[in-house]
Amino acid sequence: MLEGCNDWPSDFIQRYQGAGYWAGKPLHSVLSDQAQQTPNREALIDGPRRWTYAQLEQQAHTLAAGLASLGIVAGQRVLVQLPNIAEFFSVTFALLRLGAIPVFVLPAHRENELLHLAQISDAVAYITVDTWLGFDYRPLARRLRDQVKGIRQIVAVGQAEEFTALQDCLNLSSTAPTLPPSPREVAVLLLSGGTTGLPKLIPRTHDDYLCNARRAAQAAGFDAQTRYLAALPVAHNFPLASPGALGTFSVGGTVVLCPEPSPDTAFELIERERITHTALIPPLVLLWLEAREWDARDLSSLQWLQVGGSRLKAETAARIQPLLGCNLQQVYGMAEGLLCFTPLDANQAEVFQTQGVPLTADDEVRLVDIEDRDVAPGEVGELLVRGPYTIRGYYRAEEHNQRAFSDDGYYRSGDLVRRLASGLLVVEGRIKDVINRGGEKIPVEEIENLLLAHPSIGDVALVGLPDELLGERSCACVLPRVGQTLDLPSINGFLSQQGVASYKLPDRLLLLRHFPQTSLGKINRKALAEQVAAS
Ligand code: OOB
Numbered sequence: 001m002l003e004g005c006n007d008w009p010s011d012f013i014q015r016y017q018g019a020g021y022w023a024g025k026p027l028h029s030v031l032s033d034q035a036q037q038t039p040n041r042e043a044l045i046d047g048p049r050r051w052t053y054a055q056l057e058q059q060a061h062t063l064a065a066g067l068a069s070l071g072i073v074a075g076q077r078v079l080v081q082l083p084n085i086a087e088f089f090s091v092t093f094a095l096l097r098l099g100a101i102p103v104f105v106l107p108a109h110r111e112n113e114l115l116h117l118a119q120i121s122d123a124v125a126y127i128t129v130d131t132w133l134g135f136d137y138r139p140l141a142r143r144l145r146d147q148v149k150g151i152r153q154i155v156a157v158g159q160a161e162e163f164t165a166l167q168d169c170l171n172l173s174s175t176a177p178t179l180p181p182s183p184r185e186v187a188v189l190l191l192s193g194g195t196t197g198l199p200k201l202i203p204r205t206h207d208d209y210l211c212n213a214r215r216a217a218q219a220a221g222f223d224a225q226t227r228y229l230a231a232l233p234v235a236h237n238f239p240l241a242s243p244g245a246l247g248t249f250s251v252g253g254t255v256v257l258c259p260e261p262s263p264d265t266a267f268e269l270i271e272r273e274r275i276t277h278t279a280l281i282p283p284l285v286l287l288w289l290e291a292r293e294w295d296a297r298d299l300s301s302l303q304w305l306q307v308g309g310s311r312l313k314a315e316t317a318a319r320i321q322p323l324l325g326c327n328l329q330q331v332y333g334m335a336e337g338l339l340c341f342t343p344l345d346a347n348q349a350e351v352f353q354t355q356g357v358p359l360t361a362d363d364e365v366r367l368v369d370i371e372d373r374d375v376a377p378g379e380v381g382e383l384l385v386r387g388p389y390t391i392r393g394y395y396r397a398e399e400h401n402q403r404a405f406s407d408d409g410y411y412r413s414g415d416l417v418r419r420l421a422s423g424l425l426v427v428e429g430r431i432k433d434v435i436n437r438g439g440e441k442i443p444v445e446e447i448e449n450l451l452l453a454h455p456s457i458g459d460v461a462l463v464g465l466p467d468e469l470l471g472e473r474s475c476a477c478v479l480p481r482v483g484q485t486l487d488l489p490s491i492n493g494f495l496s497q498q499g500v501a502s503y504k505l506p507d508r509l510l511l512l513r514h515f516p517q518t519s520l521g522k523i524n525r526k527a528l529a530e531q532v533a534a535s
Helices: 010-018 029-037 053-069 086-098 111-121 138-147 206-219 237-241 244-250 263-273 282-292 314-324 348-353 398-404 444-452 488-497 525-534
Strands: 042-046 049-052 077-080 101-104 125-129 153-157 186-191 201-205 227-230 254-257 277-280 304-308 327-334 337-341 364-368 380-386 411-419 425-430 434-437 440-443 457-467 471-480 508-511
Touching: 029 053, 029 206, 029 244, 042 053, 042 086, 049 053, 053 086, 077 086, 077 111, 086 101, 086 186, 086 254, 111 138, 111 201, 125 138, 138 153, 186 206, 201 206, 206 237, 206 244, 206 337, 227 244, 227 263, 237 244, 237 327, 244 254, 254 263, 263 282, 277 282, 282 304, 282 314, 282 457, 304 314, 314 327, 314 348, 314 444, 327 348, 337 380, 337 411, 364 411, 398 411, 425 444, 434 457, 434 471, 440 444, 444 457, 444 471, 444 488, 457 525, 471 488, 471 525, 488 508
Parallel strands: 042 254, 077 101, 077 125, 101 186, 125 153, 227 254, 227 277, 277 304, 304 327, 471 508
Antiparallel strands: 042 049, 186 201, 327 337, 364 380, 380 411, 411 425, 434 440, 457 471
């Protein structure tokens, strides 16, 4: 295995191979197998551009040869910062074919993250786009070139200026190596989704990531008729492989790329391309629901909306079917591995209030207290997990791995989770998503849920503020609904009416137009707390 990665112990390797989780195939077989079996089915749609499986496979093949002629070889890391355009997939499948390892940088990442990722991965190349949504990536490429010695090739989609145009790589005459990468090798490096600090790199092998995509496609009920709208940035694990695009390819369905997830753009594509499935994070669900109140497009093809990434409030969950006309499936996942889905036949309460069950019988989930003892059934504990598609360590992070993994190989998620008698999991918050107000704990999600039922509140985040006396005080950061205004006494009156303990009532109220976000669009609680402290 690539240096700097922790492999599974040999007894686990045998177990996962024996039970069929690891198929012993390269990750790009999701495409090449379909190109063999159903060459003429539609694989990928990007605006007016359309590819069948055979065409996409051919494109990846040609591009692999072009990238090889630039000197990119097996085992090397390549930063890929591409938005939701078809080239994301031709580049990714080309690199996988070469055994080179894409490092998926989100389009929202800037110099700080990019330099950090280039350095820790020792990347030899950077593949990007000229401009996207008003941002020019070429100056970023120049800074990377000037500051990171190891970057030898820069390739850009579109107007490449002094860099290599991706289009030209399709015309370079060369042959790609025919030796397929070992399925036990690292296929891709994903970024950790933490809301604090710089991202860490997550090595996912061909075997484990293929398992991730295939099993997720099963849990989501994907088949050859699936038309999946990739609305979230495809560099992220959720729309990429959980089940996302790779899961769709694995069953011969069609992936439609959505350049950005606004309701305007997405609704038009759902109508035009007869989309059956898509995936969102909760803040976007709120936007889509709000837009739906005056939008009249035909969304009747949409069967399932998957929601994950942060906790979906039950209040919001209940509005999805009436307004969007589709079913909801909650997805609780992490780039480190574990995925949970609400079962397709779950009842309404289960779909609204739980985050589902783990994908496989070999996902070993423990819920533990601060001393790593299993909590009693029904109690909340930190979720620890190991399994056939959960990593045993971050890339080149030996010291951090000591803390982030237990001695027996469990990943410590930092999520506070409860297991119901039915086996369904409920994410109650993060270890630090509790405000400690002079010793009294305020569960952030609980108060947020209650406030979300307030008729004037569009969205809300409760954050802790440092306080001399109490250690922390709470501040409700509220996005009011259009045309509404609010004050603290009325909010606290509303909470008190519902029998909320007075220590849980927000000490402050801050009205905002929008929340600071992480690169995926989750609420960046750290930045929000800083903003509140400064206000
Ligand atoms: C997904 O992956 P990441 O790596 O960006 O973030 C993982 C973290 C989890 O540890 C948890 O804290 C939170 O995001 N999370 C959820 C959640 N799904 C993820 N918290 C509450 N409810 C949920 N449904 O975010 C991700 C990866 C694959 C599929 C879906 C989401």
